[in-house]
Amino acid sequence: MISEEQVRNVANLARLGLTDAEVEKMSGQLGAILDSIEQIQELDLANVPPTSNPLNLTNVVRPDEPHRELPREEALRPAPDDADGLFGVPRID
Amino acid sequence: MAGDILGLTAYELAREIAAGNVSAREAAEVANARVEEVEGEVNAFVTTTPEIALDRAARVDEGDGAKKPWDGVPMAVKDVLSTRGVRTTCGSKILEGFEPLYDASALLNYGEDLVMVGKANMDEFAMGSSTENSAYGVTRNPWDLGRVPGGSSGGSAAAVAAGEGWWALGTDTGGSVRQPAALCGIVGLKPTYGRVSRYGLIAFASSLDQIGPMTRDVRDSALLLQAIAGHDPKDSTSANVEVPDYLSELEGGVSGLRVGVVTELMGEGIDPGVREVVERTVKGLEGAGAEVGEVSLPHSRYGLPAYYIVAPAEVSSNLARFDGVRYGLRVPAGGVHEMYRQTREEGFGDEVKRRIMLGTYALSSGYYDAYYAQAQKVRTKIIEDFRAAFSRYDVLVSPTSPSVAFEIGSKTGDPLAMYAQDICAVPVSLAGLPAISVPGGLSEGLPVGVQLISDHFTEPMLLRAARAVEEVADFDFALKP
Structure with missing residues (x-):
């Protein structure tokens, strides 16, 4: 089970606005999903290494060579607010 | 010729175009006309791009003759793949007017000449199994317009089934190519993780996402994989492994091939009609010379x-x-x-x-x-299960989806019921393996997909086995609706 207070706390971490109705619905649905996920706890995996990449690739690097990237105007084109050649945002609160 | 080409496979059409019997422009016109004809019923696309299809077809026709064997075949592209200057929404309102600044690497083998008929509808950010989670309306299954096409690549699957383009690209994170292919009666391939560059694929779950072909038959699947596979320095998870010829051993048959039916994916939760089609297919493979047995993947129930x-x-x-x-x-x-x-x-x-x-x-x-670290360890156990299975078998078999296409709206209120659609697909994804869904026959008058799974980077063998399934299956591709 996950309480409405927990839902609001997680939503805040995720910077996700939720209406009161969504919080209530989410509490029930996330609770049910988490209950079904719980079954992985029954496995004793203390000495099993974790897998984060199925091919076990690690530390792939490419040569550090300078190359042309997107011009500034291009990169800013899809931005909602491209103030003064920068990404504009509202006041940092 | 133009009227007849709608019935050709992509491979056959490409041959006709290369031979000069059909122009790319004719093919694009036929595809555009088909979109015009059925799109009102099917809604396979977020955005249709008839002019782009014609412009690029013209470029193929005017080309210098050094054509790639897939050039000129009209395609639907899932709307999660970035297309330069063409609206790319991921089925989401948050990207409603977004025009990417570059093309996804998987499209670059086509360069400017990709004859794209449109950006295919999908569950928002590829999360879902029915294409009902799209901000741009539900896509309808061409086999039965009251049913879902599956998802998340439901628009791509429906487009191919309806002939709105000869083939499509989808993406598969936990079954999103294979399940809609199964539900729409087409072939869907999820390549080995890393086989196709993810650069320009708008990310859902980066350790699982993979782009895959959605096609009328297995030969088309091999040809389209040939077009998109390869290493890309822009994707650090793309595999630096040589790309083999996917067409060369397609007709090799399954004589002596060791085929293991996955016990855990043939029991509870699988509709009897689906199971029957899979069992019949396996019998057919045995008749074609495969050595058939049963194999257990004990941790597969922890996959979901x-x-x-x-x-x-x-x-x-x-x-x-x-x-x-x-x-x-x-x-x-x-x-x-x-x-x-x-x-x-x-x-x-x-x-x-x-x-x-x-x-x-x-x-x-x-x-x-308790959650993430434990799940990553479960992933290791699932990989070990598959490793053990591949020491005894070349190819594993299961249903692709536990049921045929379901009614629109029937699962939207119950996330867990929707998630269960991918019960056979997700263990494969967690292990990064290649798998293909091939239509095996019908149940309740609707297509059933048979899933074949093989070891990392063994797509040539997987495609050969899939081609054999096609031979024994009680199914022939025909345009719907």
């Missing part, structure tokens, strides 16, 4: 819960980028945090919000070890 931790965890991180700053929707607000919250509240749909919440919860302080 592990997937629903790993994938949402990656979602909560990947979708942080949709914050109203660099692209997409912004809801104006007094302060930056309120702007983030309102933009994401307004821009995301229910399922995406659920997964962001689930992933954020699973990664949050105090829960990380």
